[in-house]
Amino acid sequence: MEETRPLKGRSITHGKVTAEAVVSKSAFGFYGAVDPQTGVVCDKRHELYGRQIAGKVLVFPEGRGSTGGALYMLELARCGTAPAAIVNTVTEPILAAGAILAEKFYKTVIPVIDNLDPDAISELTDGIRVTVDADRGEVSVER
Amino acid sequence: MYLTEEEQKMLDGENGPGCKFAMEILVAVGDAFGAEKMVPVRSAHTILSTYKGILDAGVEAIEQFVALGAKAAIPTTTDPAGMDLERWTEFRVPEDYARKQFRIVKAVHSLGLIPCWTCTPYLAGLLPQKGDHLAWTESSAVVFANSMVGAYTNRETAVIDIAAAVTGRTPEHGLHLKRNRLGNVLIDVQMEKMSAEDYRIFGYFMGKKAGARIPVITGLRKTDRIEDYIAMGAAAAASGGVALYHIVGITPEAGSLEEAFGGNEPEKRFSFSLTEREQTKHDMCTGGGGDIEAVMVGCPHYTITDIKKAAELLEGKSVRKGLQFWIYTYKSIELLAERMGYKSIIEKAGAKITSDTCMMISPTELWRFKTVMTDSGKFAYYAPSQVQADVVFGSIEECVTAAVEKGRPV
Numbered sequence: 001m002e003e004t005r006p007l008k009g010r011s012i013t014h015g016k017v018t019a020e021a022v023v024s025k026s027a028f029g030f031y032g033a034v035d036p037q038t039g040v041v042c043d044k045r046h047e048l049y050g051r052q053i054a055g056k057v058l059v060f061p062e063g064r065g066s067t068g069g070a071l072y073m074l075e076l077a078r079c080g081t082a083p084a085a086i087v088n089t090v091t092e093p094i095l096a097a098g099a100i101l102a103e104k105f106y107k108t109v110i111p112v113i114d115n116l117d118p119d120a121i122s123e124l125t126d127g128i129r130v131t132v133d134a135d136r137g138e139v140s141v142e143r
Numbered sequence: 144m145y146l147t148e149e150e151q152k153m154l155d156g157e158n159g160p161g162c163k164f165a166m167e168i169l170v171a172v173g174d175a176f177g178a179e180k181m182v183p184v185r186s187a188h189t190i191l192s193t194y195k196g197i198l199d200a201g202v203e204a205i206e207q208f209v210a211l212g213a214k215a216a217i218p219t220t221t222d223p224a225g226m227d228l229e230r231w232t233e234f235r236v237p238e239d240y241a242r243k244q245f246r247i248v249k250a251v252h253s254l255g256l257i258p259c260w261t262c263t264p265y266l267a268g269l270l271p272q273k274g275d276h277l278a279w280t281e282s283s284a285v286v287f288a289n290s291m292v293g294a295y296t297n298r299e300t301a302v303i304d305i306a307a308a309v310t311g312r313t314p315e316h317g318l319h320l321k322r323n324r325l326g327n328v329l330i331d332v333q334m335e336k337m338s339a340e341d342y343r344i345f346g347y348f349m350g351k352k353a354g355a356r357i358p359v360i361t362g363l364r365k366t367d368r369i370e371d372y373i374a375m376g377a378a379a380a381a382s383g384g385v386a387l388y389h390i391v392g393i394t395p396e397a398g399s400l401e402e403a404f405g406g407n408e409p410e411k412r413f414s415f416s417l418t419e420r421e422q423t424k425h426d427m428c429t430g431g432g433g434d435i436e437a438v439m440v441g442c443p444h445y446t447i448t449d450i451k452k453a454a455e456l457l458e459g460k461s462v463r464k465g466l467q468f469w470i471y472t473y474k475s476i477e478l479l480a481e482r483m484g485y486k487s488i489i490e491k492a493g494a495k496i497t498s499d500t501c502m503m504i505s506p507t508e509l510w511r512f513k514t515v516m517t518d519s520g521k522f523a524y525y526a527p528s529q530v531q532a533d534v535v536f537g538s539i540e541e542c543v544t545a546a547v548e549k550g551r552p553v
Binding site (some may be wrong): 013014032067068071072074075077078091093094096097098100101104105106112113 | 144164167169172175176190196197198199200201203204279282297298299300301302303317346528
C-alpha cells in the first residue's frame, strides 16, 4: 500500500498505531460526551453523536470543555473504550493529562499529536486509515 | 525538563514508590507542555473528592496513590464530596454510589489530606499569600487565588493535583510565569451601583466575553462583601474559563491599567451597563415557564454572612409544600449557623442547610427536577448539564419569594 508524505506535528505522548479516522470539524471535549461502557459519543449537541470512537483515530481541531475531561479519558481507558490515537491542532492540558494518565494507570498508550497545520488536518477525511506515529511526530494517510 | 537534585531523587524512588509515581506523572505533563522546570508549591487543592465527578477511574486512581504508600507533602484541601457525608439518605443518594464515595473519603484520610470538603478552601483554613505558587483545581478557587490574592496557579487537572500534593511540585508553565499573567481584554463597567446579584451577572458576562483570556476590569467600585468577588469569579470561570482577572485599583497585580496590561494594548474592549446586565440575566435563565421545584443556593459554598441573609429572608415564612430549598456550605459554617440560631430559623421555614457537598457534584439529577432556581451564576451555567434541569437565575430575595409564594415568580 502506497503512503503519501507524512504530515508533521508535535508529539504530546508516544507510541504508533494504525486505525480508521473519525473526524470532527468542531471542537471536542471528553467530559460527559462519550459513554465509557460503549465508546459511543453520547453528546446530542455534537456532530459525532452516535459515532464509535473506541479504537479509532480521533481527529478534531481543538479541545473544549471542563477539566473533568481528563478523568473521562481515564475512565475510557479503564473500560477499554479509549480512542487508539488523537490528532488535533491544539492540545490543551486536560487532553494531554488524560492521555498521560491513561498510560500511567491503565497501561493504555494513546499517541497524541498536535500542532498540525489546519490545512494538513483537512487531508484527514472521515473513514480513511491513518497511521499516527507519536514517536516521530508524524501522521500518514494510506491511499 | 530540568530537575533539581531533590526532584531527581523523588523520580529515582528515594522518597518511596508513591512519590516516584507522582513525579513520573508530573514530568510527563511538564514535557508535554514544554515546561523547563518544576516549581515548588505551597499547597494543593484536589477535586478527586466526588464520585459523581471522577467516576470509577478516579476512585481507582486515588486508591493507587494510597496503595503505593503516598502521603501529602504539603497542605492539601479537598473539594466538596459527592454527597452530604452524614445525611446522604435524606437526599436520595443510592447506596452503591455512597459506597464508592466512602472509598474516596477513606483514601483522602490515608493520604493525609485536609478534608474540608469545600470549594472555598481559602476561607476554610488555607489562605495563600501573594506570590505563592499553588497547585489547585476547582475553577472558582483558582480564579479567586490568582485574582484576589495574587497567588500563582493554573487550573490543574484532577490526579495531577494529587501528584502535586505528594511531591510539593508542579510543572512551571502557564500562570506560574509572570509574563503569562498580563491582561489582554478590557471590560469597562458603567453601572451607578452594583447589587450582590449584579456582581454575579457581571461575572457571567465577563466569562462569555473573555473566554479563557485575562480580562482587565475598570469602573468597578470596591465592594465590602468578599462574597461578591467569590461569586463573580466563579461565574466567570464557569461561563468562560477565566482563571485570572484584574480589577484596576483593587486586585494585587493591577495598581494601574499599565501594570495590568504590561504596557500592551487590549485585544478587545467591552462595556457592561444596564443594557448588558438585562441581556445577560436573560441569557442565564433557560426556564421553559414551568413551576420551580427546587431552590439551590451556595455555589460557591455559602459563608456565614450569606446564611444570615437567607435566614433573615426566610424568618417567619414557609417554603411551599413539595418545593425543595437547599443551602450548601461546609461543616464549620453549618456549625456556626447552628450556634447563631440561623439553622433553626431556616429549618422552621422548611429549608435545609446541607454540608460537605453541592448541588452539581452530588446526584441531584436523580430527583428529576424540571426547573430549579439559584442565585449562583456558576450553577446557572451548569444546571442544564449537571442536574438536567431548566434554570432560573435571580437574587436570593427573588429565590425566597419564589419558594414561599404560589406560582411562578420573577
